[in-house]
Amino acid sequence: MVEGNWKMSIENNAPRSSTPVMSVGALAERSGFSVSAIHFYERAGLIRSTRNGANHRRYHRTMLRVLAIIKAGQRAGIPLAEIRSAIAPALAGNPLSRGAWGAISAAWRADLDRRIAALTLIRDRLDGCVRCGCLSHELCPIFNENDAAAAFGPGAAGLEDAGPPWPDAPEDQPRAALTLSSRISSASAKTSS
Numbered sequence: 001m002v003e004g005n006w007k008m009s010i011e012n013n014a015p016r017s018s019t020p021v022m023s024v025g026a027l028a029e030r031s032g033f034s035v036s037a038i039h040f041y042e043r044a045g046l047i048r049s050t051r052n053g054a055n056h057r058r059y060h061r062t063m064l065r066v067l068a069i070i071k072a073g074q075r076a077g078i079p080l081a082e083i084r085s086a087i088a089p090a091l092a093g094n095p096l097s098r099g100a101w102g103a104i105s106a107a108w109r110a111d112l113d114r115r116i117a118a119l120t121l122i123r124d125r126l127d128g129c130v131r132c133g134c135l136s137h138e139l140c141p142i143f144n145e146n147d148a149a150a151a152f153g154p155g156a157a158g159l160e161d162a163g164p165p166w167p168d169a170p171e172d173q174p175r176a177a178l179t180l181s182s183r184i185s186s187a188s189a190k191t192s193s
Contacts, residue, residue, distance in 0.1 A: 019061075020061055021050075021058040021060055022058065022059050022061060023056065023057070023058065023059075024038055024039070024056075024057050027059045027063060027064070027067075030064060031063075031064055031067040031068070032071075033067055038059075038067075041067070041070060042057075044080060044084070045084055045091070046066070046070055046080065046084055046091075047059065047063050047066050047067065047070075047091075048063070048091055049063075062090060062095045062096065065090070065096050065101070066090050066091075069083065069087055069096065069101065069104060070083055070087070076108065076115075077115060078108060078111070082108075086104045086107065086108075087104070122159055125158050128143065128158070129144050130156040130158035130159050131144040131149035131158035132155070132158070133150055135147060143158065144158070
């Protein structure tokens, strides 16, 4: 009799990977999401469940991949509406294959590259004159003499990746190529002449 109970215990504690459907608790444990987050994503239309005879939610194991994509998208700053659109085939019952995930990531790549470039630009320029018009930073006379950037409109032109060129930039030189040292050298040359 003890041997029978022991076997039953082994079967009950067997890895859940063999079951095609999971309870919300098992899905939460395996995915790393909280139960409340899983319920939120279901209400938002990002994942689906079915109900068993006792009216308990049951999730297909493919929802693990969907949750992984949701997490990756959110960490990258992708809006939930875009994530929902990308995973629409999975919500229609089609599993997301490696190829489907590759297509999703390729579609997000250009947006992520744009965001990375914008964040890098902000990081690199934030400690200097951002051409906002304050004229209080020690580099403002070099980068925004007499608030010349105001002619290009409101805001901090120095933080925009496609904003106007520096006021005295050579026409054949891209704005991004004008580093702090080249601007200081240019300003020094003007004052010494």
